[in-house]
Amino acid sequence: MSLEFSFYPGCAGKQVQKEAKSAAHAVARELGITLHPMPRASCCGAVSLRESKLAFSLAVAARILSEAEAAGRNICTICNTCLQTLSHANYRFKREPDVLEKINGVLKKAGVRPYGATIKVQHLLWVVTDQVDQKLLKSKITRPLKGLKVAPFYGCHNLRPSEIYESKAGDEADHLDRLITTLGGSPVSYSGSRKCCGFHVMLSDPTEMRSMVAKNCLDAKGEGAELMISPCTLCDMSLNAYQMPAEKVVGKKIDLPEMNFAQLLGASMGLDAAELGLERLHVDPRPVLKSKGV
Amino acid sequence: MAEKTYTFRVQRNKVTGDGKVESRWQDYQLAAEPTTTVLICLEQIKGHQDGTLTYRMSCRSAICGSCAMKISGRTRLACKTHVEKVADANGVIRVSPMTNQPILKDMVVDIRPFYNHVLKIKPYLQEGSETDTNVGRSSYDQVNHVTQCIMCGSCYSDCTMAEVSDKFVGPAALAKAFRFVSDPREGKKTARLRELSEENQMWSCCRCAQCVETCPKDVKPMEAIVKLRARGMQKGYVDGPGPKHALAFHGDIQKTGDLNEFTLMQRTIGIVGTLGELGMALHLMKKGKIPSPFPHKVEGVEELGNIYRILEENPLDVETKAKEVAPE
Numbered sequence: 001m002s003l004e005f006s007f008y009p010g011c012a013g014k015q016v017q018k019e020a021k022s023a024a025h026a027v028a029r030e031l032g033i034t035l036h037p038m039p040r041a042s043c044c045g046a047v048s049l050r051e052s053k054l055a056f057s058l059a060v061a062a063r064i065l066s067e068a069e070a071a072g073r074n075i076c077t078i079c080n081t082c083l084q085t086l087s088h089a090n091y092r093f094k095r096e097p098d099v100l101e102k103i104n105g106v107l108k109k110a111g112v113r114p115y116g117a118t119i120k121v122q123h124l125l126w127v128v129t130d131q132v133d134q135k136l137l138k139s140k141i142t143r144p145l146k147g148l149k150v151a152p153f154y155g156c157h158n159l160r161p162s163e164i165y166e167s168k169a170g171d172e173a174d175h176l177d178r179l180i181t182t183l184g185g186s187p188v189s190y191s192g193s194r195k196c197c198g199f200h201v202m203l204s205d206p207t208e209m210r211s212m213v214a215k216n217c218l219d220a221k222g223e224g225a226e227l228m229i230s231p232c233t234l235c236d237m238s239l240n241a242y243q244m245p246a247e248k249v250v251g252k253k254i255d256l257p258e259m260n261f262a263q264l265l266g267a268s269m270g271l272d273a274a275e276l277g278l279e280r281l282h283v284d285p286r287p288v289l290k291s292k293g294v
Numbered sequence: 295m296a297e298k299t300y301t302f303r304v305q306r307n308k309v310t311g312d313g314k315v316e317s318r319w320q321d322y323q324l325a326a327e328p329t330t331t332v333l334i335c336l337e338q339i340k341g342h343q344d345g346t347l348t349y350r351m352s353c354r355s356a357i358c359g360s361c362a363m364k365i366s367g368r369t370r371l372a373c374k375t376h377v378e379k380v381a382d383a384n385g386v387i388r389v390s391p392m393t394n395q396p397i398l399k400d401m402v403v404d405i406r407p408f409y410n411h412v413l414k415i416k417p418y419l420q421e422g423s424e425t426d427t428n429v430g431r432s433s434y435d436q437v438n439h440v441t442q443c444i445m446c447g448s449c450y451s452d453c454t455m456a457e458v459s460d461k462f463v464g465p466a467a468l469a470k471a472f473r474f475v476s477d478p479r480e481g482k483k484t485a486r487l488r489e490l491s492e493e494n495q496m497w498s499c500c501r502c503a504q505c506v507e508t509c510p511k512d513v514k515p516m517e518a519i520v521k522l523r524a525r526g527m528q529k530g531y532v533d534g535p536g537p538k539h540a541l542a543f544h545g546d547i548q549k550t551g552d553l554n555e556f557t558l559m560q561r562t563i564g565i566v567g568t569l570g571e572l573g574m575a576l577h578l579m580k581k582g583k584i585p586s587p588f589p590h591k592v593e594g595v596e597e598l599g600n601i602y603r604i605l606e607e608n609p610l611d612v613e614t615k616a617k618e619v620a621p622e
Contacts, residue, residue, distance in 0.1 A: 042551035110600035160503035196502035
């Protein structure tokens, strides 16, 4: 099976969370996944654009989807919100031909190739757990996690609304749990694993956002987690970079290292820590990884 | 279908004299068919095994909304939930009360916090200058999305924002508000949008979409919230950080294609707010997590400007519409 994708890292992956992008490229290279750049792709607009300019948001998504379609590839992303935004638009284009026609009318006038609604929007996590040969994946794990207790944090926009995704979603999604097991770790069951990281209310409701971060992390720690992973650059930002500010809000020490799933995957493949950008994380996962020889 | 023995792991709750809740888990074994509802099983347990087990129920038909409770991790109507769907690999079904509301006994919670939030959005038609007596077929396009709500409180119980803030009005109240904002007969649509733009209302939803997943009647409250926000901004209620953040996106996408994250904070919470966040900025800077002030321009960025201009000149109605319900 050819694992060629048009890669859509998202705004955070290009800048503040660029370690996730670098880790994604590193693990993709090892697993025979080719991530082709999308030089024309713009920001997806997230739900923000859907709220402020609905038709524009659909046209922006169609233009992104069309670029991948012209190249004959599905899209692969590492940002849950990009995943949700593009999947939501794609879901509508595939089910509402009148909407697609209207949007394509605008694209044509603007000099953009119309979208034929033929491609899928995928997350790199799904590609790694469902499309990569699992024997190949296992053969690459040179530093297994030796039972390390890892809390999976899926992120809302990887899961819901479940109907729009072209993979297992909602309560059925088990990609992170399976990946942790494959890596030799022990997935931790805790109530926060499918809750909100708070990213999208970071500025409008800062205290509530920090409370969410603290609750999710403390909950995972309470169930014995030594590390947390997420498939999303935005969840990473909340759960890791905002963990210390969250400690101040709840008045409790948390100290739970959190990292992108691609970083942990890369680490257990023995890839270079600098390429995985581990030094860019506020709550450093290296000591706990070291304790397991990773 | 063959019967199977299930274990109902039920949370028993008792409020003690000092107002604290004492919780313990109690297991009940019951043989049932896979498509038997959880409510029928609870009825069997209460009738034949333990009469002290307490929960609310009435219609058994997913109409009254009384039997909402947490079943295997999510809030569901016990009368609408088949046991096999919620049993784990060992046939265990966990049952506990709704969350985000105080417990009274076993599965019964005090639903006043939920209802008080709903009352805040004035859940009734008001007379006013915007009342339209002309109710055409297309009037139902938006109203009908949300009229299926039965006020069971499931969405509020699973709401991730309500979990950290008892001030947030919650998904059902906002879906109800959308129903009145969309009703041609409502006389105070603009005033509603102004009030909904205030703190702890529509802009405090964290868009986790849990309510969309949880709602047993497919109301999709978050979709209604997204539409409310759009209508609020159209009416000019753009002062808070929520709308300012939403509005920052389309300018950037037209101009460069990429989001200018460097100025996003200042555009969302203003200069003063940004100065207040200086400590946070320094904290992020330690790990190089400050975006470049010079965003990269994507190829073909002029196409985005064209799209924007075409749509501003000829707006398109691409909102999702409720299915038409023909009168019987």
